Amino acid sequence: MKALAIIPAYTHIDHRLMQALLEAGVPFLPLHGSSDLPRARSILISLALARKPERVLFLDSDIVPTPAQLRELATSELVTAHQALTGLYAIRDTRATPGGGASWAVDALDPQAAAAGAELIPCRWAGLGFAAVSLASLERVAASLPEIAGDEVPWRPFCVPFFDGAAGAYYPDDRSFWWRLAGAGTRLLASQRLRVGHVAQVVLRDVGDAA
Numbered sequence: 001m002k003a004l005a006i007i008p009a010y011t012h013i014d015h016r017l018m019q020a021l022l023e024a025g026v027p028f029l030p031l032h033g034s035s036d037l038p039r040a041r042s043i044l045i046s047l048a049l050a051r052k053p054e055r056v057l058f059l060d061s062d063i064v065p066t067p068a069q070l071r072e073l074a075t076s077e078l079v080t081a082h083q084a085l086t087g088l089y090a091i092r093d094t095r096a097t098p099g100g101g102a103s104w105a106v107d108a109l110d111p112q113a114a115a116a117g118a119e120l121i122p123c124r125w126a127g128l129g130f131a132a133v134s135l136a137s138l139e140r141v142a143a144s145l146p147e148i149a150g151d152e153v154p155w156r157p158f159c160v161p162f163f164d165g166a167a168g169a170y171y172p173d174d175r176s177f178w179w180r181l182a183g184a185g186t187r188l189l190a191s192q193r194l195r196v197g198h199v200a201q202v203v204l205r206d207v208g209d210a211a
Contacts, residue, residue, distance in 0.1 A: 003074035003132070004029060004053035006044035008037055009061035014199055016064045024070035026057065038159040038173035041128065046155040049138055055079050056138060060129035063089060064197030072194065073132045078120070081136035082185050086126040087194030105129060105174075106190045114190075121190040125178035128159075130196050133181065140184040 005021065005028035007013055013030060021028050029047060034040040041058075048056045057073055065073075069087065078085045088104040105127030108114040114121040138158075145156040158180065159173040171179055178188055 002054045003027075003057055004048050004051060004055075005057035005059050005070075005074075006041075006048050007031070007059045007061050008034065008040040008044060010035060013061045014064060016197075016199075017059065017061065020065055020067045020070055023067040024074070026070050026074050028057075028059070030061075038157075038161055038176075039155075041159040041173060041177070042157055043151065043153060043155040045138060045158045046142075047153060049135070049142060053135060055132050055134045058128040058131040058133070060127075060198075062199040063129045064199055065130060065194075066196075069130075069194055069196055073130065076132065076191075078189060078191070079132045079134055081134055082187065084131060084133040084137060084181065084186055084188050085194075086123070086131040086188060086190045087129075087196050088190055088192065089127065089129050089196050089198040091127065091198075104190075108190070117192065119192050121192065123178075123188045123190050124182075125175045126188060126190060128174045128177065129198065130194065133186070137181055137184065137186040140186070141180050144180075144184065 003026060005026050007028055007030045009030050009032050029044060031040050031044050045056065076085055086106065088106065091103050091105045106121065107124040109122045109124060141158060142156050147154050147156055159177045161172045161176050163170050
C-alpha cells in the first residue's frame with residue numbers, strides 16, 4: 001500500500017471529501033465517535049503504522065480537496081524519509097499568514113518569502129487537515145514514544161499536547177506532532193499548489209428554544 005489516509009470524524013466525513021477519496025482511489029481509515037482529538041489522531045497513526053503504507057495522509061473530516069490534489073499528496077516526491085508535506089487551508093481567525101488575504105493553518109519559518117508567493121514554504125508546524133508523512137518519519141517518532149494500553153488497541157501519544165515550562169509554550173495536538181517529527185529529523189514543507197477547501201459549519205439556536 002503506497003498511501004493510507006486517516007480521518008478522525010466525530011460524526012461523519014463530509015460527502016465531498018468522501019467523493020474525492022473514492023475518485024482518487026485513496027484508501028482511508030476513519031475513527032468515529034471520539035471527542036478527544038489528540039487521542040483519536042494518535043490511535044489512527046498507530047493503526048496506520050501496523051498496515052505499513054509508504055506514507056500516511058492526514059485529513060480532517062471537513063477538508064474538501066479535489067481528487068487531483070489528493071493524488072498529488074499521495075504521490076508527491078517531496079514526501080521523503082526526512083521531509084513531510086502539507087497543503088494550505090483557511091483557519092477561522094484573523095492572523096496574517098502566508099498567501100495574502102487568507103489565514104492559513106501553517107507557521108512559516110520565513111513569512112515574507114511565503115507572502116511573496118514562494119511555491120514551497122518551510123514551516124515549523126501546520127494543521128493536520130491535509131498533510132502527508134512517510135512511514136520512515138513516523139516510525140522514528142514511534143520508537144521514542146511509550147505504548148499506551150488499556151484501550152481497544154495499544155497506541156502511542158503522537159499528538160498528545162504538552163507544556164514546555166522552560167519556553168513557557170503550550171503545544172496542542174498538531175504542534176506537538178510536528179515538534180516530535182522535527183526532533184526525529186523530519187522537516188515540513190507547505191505547498192502553495194495544494195490549497196484546499198475547508199468547510200465551516202455553524203449551528204445557531206435561539207435561546208428561547210432551550211428546553
